[in-house]
Amino acid sequence: MAGQTDHALRGNYEGMRADYTVDQNWSAYSAAEHDLWKRLYARQSVLVPKYACDEFIDILGRLNFGAGIPRFDGINAKLYPATRWTLVAVPGLLPDDVFFEHLANRRFPVTVWLRTPEEFDYIVEPDIFHDFFGHVPLLFNPVFADYLEAYGKGGVKAKGLNALDYLARLYWYTVEFGLIRTNKGLRTYGAGILSSGGELPYCIESDKPHRIRFDLLRVMQSNYKIDTFQETYFVIDSFRELFDATAPDFTPYYQTLRTRPDIAANGLIAADELIASAGAH
Ligand code: PHE
Numbered sequence: 001m002a003g004q005t006d007h008a009l010r011g012n013y014e015g016m017r018a019d020y021t022v023d024q025n026w027s028a029y030s031a032a033e034h035d036l037w038k039r040l041y042a043r044q045s046v047l048v049p050k051y052a053c054d055e056f057i058d059i060l061g062r063l064n065f066g067a068g069i070p071r072f073d074g075i076n077a078k079l080y081p082a083t084r085w086t087l088v089a090v091p092g093l094l095p096d097d098v099f100f101e102h103l104a105n106r107r108f109p110v111t112v113w114l115r116t117p118e119e120f121d122y123i124v125e126p127d128i129f130h131d132f133f134g135h136v137p138l139l140f141n142p143v144f145a146d147y148l149e150a151y152g153k154g155g156v157k158a159k160g161l162n163a164l165d166y167l168a169r170l171y172w173y174t175v176e177f178g179l180i181r182t183n184k185g186l187r188t189y190g191a192g193i194l195s196s197g198g199e200l201p202y203c204i205e206s207d208k209p210h211r212i213r214f215d216l217l218r219v220m221q222s223n224y225k226i227d228t229f230q231e232t233y234f235v236i237d238s239f240r241e242l243f244d245a246t247a248p249d250f251t252p253y254y255q256t257l258r259t260r261p262d263i264a265a266n267g268l269i270a271a272d273e274l275i276a277s278a279g280a281h
């Protein structure tokens, strides 16, 4: 996930570089941490074939990083040739402008620390498992990779226009919690879901949340919850659709949004096109 929190950040921010990067220091991970990684990976990887989009499934299978905490260098040797992205190690959450600057230059920040065993099911801040398992596979997809770079550039611009709250919602409802329609039915490409044992089945099977056809302004108008499963998911048809819908200059969109009230995380409006869940037939 991205963005700032209002509580003290958990990672060790001492000794980092000016761009907030650090060395991964892979040899410092303990055997217990590698084992916890293996258990987290095992839980998610059995759910993925049923609930993740094919792009994610295919790359996860090829990367095969379930045996222990991966080395960023090893992944970069495959990632850079594939899409010209690079993973950089960071202590934890980053200031918005630092985060955008990395994305705009095709660098994906990955937190170095792993959650504790007590946080197996639930964690408040993004750790290495969320950042890596959830985000890294789709960096191998050329269209998604371009979308993330464009998002980073859009972030720098939105900051100047005082529109970060709007743009952050787009990240939340796509990169973190997005759903996609496929020929196998509804699937997810969102990292916040893909790294969650509970929300991965929930987002597809439950009939509680709203699933609404993606609409850019609708998304940026919508509040979201950070401490429960999502009450609304937005559904795209393809990464190309997402890329194309977000290509125009957002400056007039932000002006329009300022004239409209926010929509609650569980709200619906007349224009919403609802999409049935896997459970409802
Ligand atoms: N086109 C957007 C703008 O002009 C930038 C952007 C691209 C934002 C992709 C989000 C995702 O601000």
Ligand code: FE
Residues within 6 Å of the ligand: 001, 002, 126, 130, 131, 134, 135, 176, 191, 192
């Ligand atoms: Fe994330």
